[in-house]
Amino acid sequence: MVPLFSARIERCGYPGSFELRDVRFELKKGEALLVTGKSGSGKTTLLRVVTGTIEAAGGYLEGEVLLEGKSILEMKPEEVYHSIAYIPQELWYAFVGYTVYTEVCHVLAQLGVNCTDADFAPLGSSRLVNRLTYTLSAGEVQRVLWLETMIKRARLIVLDEPLTYLDEEARRVVKHYVKVARSREMGIIVADHDPAYWEFLEPDMLILEGGIVKYHGPWSRSKAEEQGMKLTSLKKHVERGVFVKFKNVSFRYTGDSYIIKDFTESLQRGVLTCITGPNGSGKTTLLKLGSGILKPTRGSVERYGTAIYVPENTFLFFSKTTPREELMIPARGNENKVLEIAELLKIKHILDRPVTKLSNSERRRVSIAAACLADHDGYFIDEPFGGIDAENASSVLQAFQLLLDKGKAVVVATHDEKVMSLADTVIRLGPA
Amino acid sequence: MIYRSFFAVGDTGYRRAHFLSKVVFILSIVLYTVKSPVKAPILVLVIFLGLIYPGKDWATSVLELSLFTGFVVALVVYSFSLITTGATPLQVLEVAMNIAGAVSAAVFSFTIISPAEIYNTIYLLQGRRAATLPLLLWVLIPRYLKDALDSFTIGNLRVEYYGKRPLRVTIRQLLEVGDYFEEYCYWRLRTPVKATITIERSYKYTLILLATTLLLTFLKYII
Numbered sequence: 001m002v003p004l005f006s007a008r009i010e011r012c013g014y015p016g017s018f019e020l021r022d023v024r025f026e027l028k029k030g031e032a033l034l035v036t037g038k039s040g041s042g043k044t045t046l047l048r049v050v051t052g053t054i055e056a057a058g059g060y061l062e063g064e065v066l067l068e069g070k071s072i073l074e075m076k077p078e079e080v081y082h083s084i085a086y087i088p089q090e091l092w093y094a095f096v097g098y099t100v101y102t103e104v105c106h107v108l109a110q111l112g113v114n115c116t117d118a119d120f121a122p123l124g125s126s127r128l129v130n131r132l133t134y135t136l137s138a139g140e141v142q143r144v145l146w147l148e149t150m151i152k153r154a155r156l157i158v159l160d161e162p163l164t165y166l167d168e169e170a171r172r173v174v175k176h177y178v179k180v181a182r183s184r185e186m187g188i189i190v191a192d193h194d195p196a197y198w199e200f201l202e203p204d205m206l207i208l209e210g211g212i213v214k215y216h217g218p219w220s221r222s223k224a225e226e227q228g229m230k231l232t233s234l235k236k237h238v239e240r241g242v243f244v245k246f247k248n249v250s251f252r253y254t255g256d257s258y259i260i261k262d263f264t265e266s267l268q269r270g271v272l273t274c275i276t277g278p279n280g281s282g283k284t285t286l287l288k289l290g291s292g293i294l295k296p297t298r299g300s301v302e303r304y305g306t307a308i309y310v311p312e313n314t315f316l317f318f319s320k321t322t323p324r325e326e327l328m329i330p331a332r333g334n335e336n337k338v339l340e341i342a343e344l345l346k347i348k349h350i351l352d353r354p355v356t357k358l359s360n361s362e363r364r365r366v367s368i369a370a371a372c373l374a375d376h377d378g379y380f381i382d383e384p385f386g387g388i389d390a391e392n393a394s395s396v397l398q399a400f401q402l403l404l405d406k407g408k409a410v411v412v413a414t415h416d417e418k419v420m421s422l423a424d425t426v427i428r429l430g431p432a
Numbered sequence: 433m434i435y436r437s438f439f440a441v442g443d444t445g446y447r448r449a450h451f452l453s454k455v456v457f458i459l460s461i462v463l464y465t466v467k468s469p470v471k472a473p474i475l476v477l478v479i480f481l482g483l484i485y486p487g488k489d490w491a492t493s494v495l496e497l498s499l500f501t502g503f504v505v506a507l508v509v510y511s512f513s514l515i516t517t518g519a520t521p522l523q524v525l526e527v528a529m530n531i532a533g534a535v536s537a538a539v540f541s542f543t544i545i546s547p548a549e550i551y552n553t554i555y556l557l558q559g560r561r562a563a564t565l566p567l568l569l570w571v572l573i574p575r576y577l578k579d580a581l582d583s584f585t586i587g588n589l590r591v592e593y594y595g596k597r598p599l600r601v602t603i604r605q606l607l608e609v610g611d612y613f614e615e616y617c618y619w620r621l622r623t624p625v626k627a628t629i630t631i632e633r634s635y636k637y638t639l640i641l642l643a644t645t646l647l648l649t650f651l652k653y654i655i
Binding site for chain 1: 590628
């Protein structure tokens with residue numbers, strides 16, 4: 001019987017840059033494969049090969065990938081589109097429609113079907129239907145993308161770090177849909193640096209390291225635990241004075257309802273503060289208010305010192321084309337400082353690689369490094385551990401430790417319980 | 433201001449008015465703007481329509497944008513007039529208000545056009561892949577505006593080391609964002625569409641636009 005999907009990759013990667021070698025696997029209908037490994041090991045590169053977009057991303061492939069015996073690169077675009085559903089890590093860039101309604105209707109239109117109200121029933125909320133897509137939270141985006149996947153009846157579903165931006169409720173939704181997909185004999189390929197979550201799927205495992213396959217075989221709990229996130233502990237810190245004071249702060253985006261209402265809190269120097277809450281509860285908004293990116297609609301924010309905001313989309317942070325150039329400026333030309341922070345955050349080997357060729361985790365660590373070198377009084381960092389494996393997460397925590405030791409305020413938005421357990425202060429947001 | 437005026441509205445309100453009522457309305461507002469010497473009443477009309485829907489935030493943004501543009505142009509005109517005929521303050525004010533009226537008319541006309549209707553039109557003209565473009569543009573432009581604003585303000589926070597963030601940096605970042613769309617929607621953008629998008633219509637907003645068209649026609653004759 002012809003497998004649903006097979007890959008025989010001799011080499012793939014990017015010219016003059018990262019390369020993945022000798023990867024071979026097959027997937028039958030209803031089977032699942034979990035691709036895991038450290039940041040920069042080649043997970044996303046492999047997914048680009050699987051989805052047939054490696055060349056579009058400036059890369060190359062020597063080998064073949066077959067969907068039910070047919071090469072993806074020889075299939076018509078609409079055949080590939082209807083057969084493979086891809087839910088990327090940066091979810092928001094997978095939308096073509098400006099509202100949820102037009103987004104889903106467009107998918108249906110590509111199938112030759114006019115949309116009706118019934119098509120939106122699985123979303124569970126009619127209020128979502130007319131929302132502008134760029135205002136959706138990560139959890140809401142995921143629900144829409146899964147709805148589209150089920151509508152298309154794709155044969156293969158490819159997920160790239162699907163849990164990165166999701167709260168517990170949204171993760172349950174992913175689990176539900178993955179089980180439904182399996183029951184419909186869809187093939188599933190998931191890339192995740194923290195494989196423990198996927199035990200319910202009992203997938204085959206493909207562990208990558210430095211561009212080669214370290215393990216390929218049945219699910220192994222011990223191997224999953226090896227890859228999983230275990231964070232080094234942070235020593236407890238003492239508050240060293242107020243850095244930001246929120247007084248009755250309320251905020252809403254234009255045309256929207258209040259996302260933050262009557263928030264009063266002081267953020268302290270010298271301690272790690274975690275802001276958490278469900279998707280859409282205002283974590284990012286609060287970071288932006290605290291750092292001065294946004295001004296409150298009502299109330300006041302008093303800041304005692306300079307602040308920096310490191311966004312979720314790290315591209316918005318960079319000014320230069322390579323990490324070395326980026327870090328040299330806050331280091332004021334002091335190469336030793338650059339090498340020191342690069343060593344700590346494990347980015348020494350990528351200092352001269354173009355920023356556009358870095359993995360999500362590498363970019364995140366470079367932006368944290370640049371922020372650390374700039375010596376601000378307060379650091380507002382959005383999802384610093386998003387898509388980062390255990391080893392690199394620990395190095396990020398060490399960087400935070402240095403900042404806290406210097407009496408800086410470090411405020412992070414996260415929904416990762418492991419990170420929250422290490423924080424000195426946790427602020428939980430609910431619906432406004 | 434630009435983002436709030438043009439892109440903070442989904443397919444609700446006047447976008448749900450019947451297609452023909454929008455065509456007639458836009459034609460009448462264009463005719464009035466071109467033919468009538470006094471365009472300021474349009475500004476009042478647009479703000480009133482905007483207060484009905486999308487509401488105060490939108491109306492305020494459009495008022496700010498229109499008046500700002502009007503006064504900038506009027507200032508330029510006044511500066512030139514100093515070396516020619518010399519305009520009076522009243523004439524400058526008249527220019528400012530007329531420009532403000534024209535700008536508000538353009539913004540409102542743009543806002544009531546539904547990208548889904550443009551999609552349907554292109555689809556019916558056999559543009560089976562091109563039809564996706566208006567939808568994509570209405571996703572990309574506000575995202576670019578939002579990301580550009582974030583990029584600038586982040587750059588300002590880093591100002592002691594970088595100075596003002598150069599425009600080319602922001603443009604490069606936006607191109608990189610574009611690369612994400614290109615990669616993630618690669619096969620989708622190359623797949624033709626085979627159906628129109630059903631658009632829900634509203635009698636209420638259709639009637640409001642028709643009534644406004646009549647009013648504009650009436651104003652054209654008495655002013």
